[in-house]
Amino acid sequence: MTPNASSASSAPSRRSFLASSAVAAAAVAGGMPLLAACGDSGSGSGEGTTSGKDAKKILPAYVASNVVVPDIPAKNGSAIGFTSKLDLATLKTSVPKKLGKGSKVTIMSPFWGSPPKSDNAYYKGMNDLIGVDVVWQNQDGNTYEQKLGAVLASSDVPDVVVVPGWNMNGKIPTAIISKFADLGPYLSGDAVKDYPNLAAIPTESWQRSIFGGKLRGLPMPAPWAPSxxxxxxxxxxxxxxxxxxxxxxxxxxxxxxxxxxxxxxxxxxxxxxxxxxxxxxxxxxxxxxxxxxxxxxxxxxxxxxxxxxxxxxxxxxxxxxxxxxxxxxxxxxxxxxxxxxxxxxxxxxxxxxxxxxxxxxxxxxxxxxxxxxxxxxxxxxxxxxxxxEQPAGIFAFVNKKASEAVIRDVLAVANVTAAPYGTKEYMMTNYGVEGTHYTVKDGVPTKTDQGNIDVMNAYVMVASPAATLAHPDFPEVAKGQVEWQQRMGAFTKKSSFWGMQITEPSRYTNxxxxxxxxxxxxxxxxxxxxxxxxxxxxxxxxxxxxxxxxxxxxxxxxxxxxx
The missing domain is CATH 3.40.190.10 (Periplasmic binding protein-like II)
Known part of the structure; x- marks a missing residue:
């Protein structure tokens, strides 16, 4: 679903194109593959990658969600698709009890537009749903890389930092490995089953979340079919x-x-x-x-x-x-x-x-x-x-100094934001509070003026469900998009380094x-x-x-x- 998605433009370069598309991508619940020039390894320098048997020991178990059945299942690397109208009365619950234990969690994330007031009804509603006190440190998405570099070079790193792939340049990949926690003890193998919505994220998206030989990122999945x-x-x-x-x-x-x-x-x-x-x-x-x-x-x-x-x-x-x-x-x-x-x-x-x-x-x-x-x-x-294209491109990382309580509360946040389309948690994450932030008429949700102010690219940046296309206002477009991906996906090949998170040596950066x-x-x-x-x-x-x-x-x- 693309609530209030800002339109991407036919920009002259890949990076400016991808950055301009970021809000739309985030709002499409899994969005699009994004530029990620750097990544992980098991070496101290952060160069190289982790895959094969080493990765299998680290990756979370995959447990498909059966909470909601898509109208069009994924095929040939496509997103899943929904073409039916939205009925609030039949929304499913994917998080039956609050997993959050009340920690205060600071999250730094890129933001395009004017950030809302910190005490707005959307943030309050999400925090109450999750059971965590999330405090947003929204930063201008257009200058995010400079801010990111400065923050990661300091000793004052927020509990969670969102890093889009196109910002992984210079010393940032090395900082990711040195500054952020290994989430493996909480998510590898069957441990992820404590967070069912995270368990339903495709394995290839988790593979992309391995940095420095450890599972460090919470991913935003994307279709690998063409975008x-x-x-x-x-x-x-x-x-x-x-x-x-x-x-x-x-x-x-x-x-x-x-x-x-x-x-x-x-x-x-x-x-x-x-x-x-x-x-x-x-x-x-x-x-x-x-x-x-x-x-x-x-x-x-x-x-x-x-x-x-x-x-x-x-x-x-x-x-x-x-x-x-x-x-x-x-x-x-x-x-x-x-x-x-x-x-x-x-x-x-x-x-x-x-x-x-x-x-x-x-x-x-x-x-x-x-x-x-x-x-x-x-x-x-x-x-x-x-x-x-790559099966994930935006990641949220947890400060390695965070306590176990904070880490588990971050995962509680992610387990809600990764809820599938057709659930109460998805509607709250993507649309906010019914009546305050959106109304539904004839099965089509529409943002209110307040919704367009409050419900922007915040919580959707933490983690997302499997890539999803759903437009209740124009279901024929969602059908057309998914079927196009599936037809083109049939002609799509994976090149040698597909799915790997790779950091090139800095001497080749330019x-x-x-x-x-x-x-x-x-x-x-x-x-x-x-x-x-x-x-x-x-x-x-x-x-x-x-x-x-x-x-x-x-x-x-x-x-x-x-x-």
């Missing part, structure tokens, strides 16, 4: 008789047919993210996912022919004049929604959460508006090869800093493919080849997740 969808104006397609393309050549022909610059209509925004999928390029959403074994050699995504072919095709779209001028100027982010609604462009790739958010935005003032998701095509007209800028320069015609080839050659000599050897050692020691 980037080529979104399009189905209403205009139907009216004009446009057909969904099944190859890159067909897309180009369609784009030329749609575009009429004099009439202020272009086919699309920058299609680079879809090009990665169409040409079968290894995932760029996280550094380790970009590596994969090819014909017995470990290869990085930028070294492949498919990578250059995807850039070249994306460049040709700009060259043909079918891309909206805003994309060329890097102005995608602020104007994507209104200009898409106005029909200035008909196609753009973005996070699946926008399928719902754009629908909700236009429902009243533009009833004919219909956004839908295209199936990704193989560049040559065959089936695509898409690479899986190795790829200029890569996205080079990509954009090539796609927009400011640089040539040969310039990118030279950049790749320099990347190898500056450390890329040595980084390959480092990753290969991890692979030799831990085995591959590829299938």
């Amino acid at each position: 980037i969808v080529p979104l399009y104006r189905q209403d205009i397609f139907d009216k004009e008789g446009y057909e969904i393309p099944t190859s890159c050549d067909e897309f180009m022909a369609l784009a030329k047919d749609i575009t009429n610059a004099k009439a202020k209509r272009w086919a699309c925004l920058d299609m680079k993210w879809t090009a990665w999928q169409a040409f079968g390029v290894f995932s760029g959403s996280e550094k380790p996912l970009g590596w994969n074994m090819v014909d017995g050699k470990l290869v990085y995504r930028i070294e492949t022919e498919e990578y250059l072919e995807a850039l070249e095709w994306s460049r040709k779209l700009f060259e043909a004049g079918v891309v909206h001028p805003d994309s060329k100027m890097g102005k995608n982010a602020p104007d994507a929604g209104p200009k898409f609604a106005a029909g200035e462009f008909l196609i753009y790739p973005n996070n699946i959460s926008q399928w719902w958010s754009r629908t909700a935005e236009q429902a009243v003032q533009n009833p004919d508006f219909k956004i839908w998701g295209m199936d990704v095509w193989g560049h040559d007209g065959g089936d695509p090869t898409i690479y899986a 190795l790829s800093n200029d890569m996205e800028q080079m990509e954009d320069d090539v796609v927009r015609g400011r640089k040539k493919i040969s310039d990118m080839q030279q950049w790749i050659s320099d990347w190898k000599s500056k450390g890329g080849d040595k980084l390959r050897d480092w990753y290969k050692q991890i692979l030799d020691e831990n085995g591959s997740a590829a299938n």
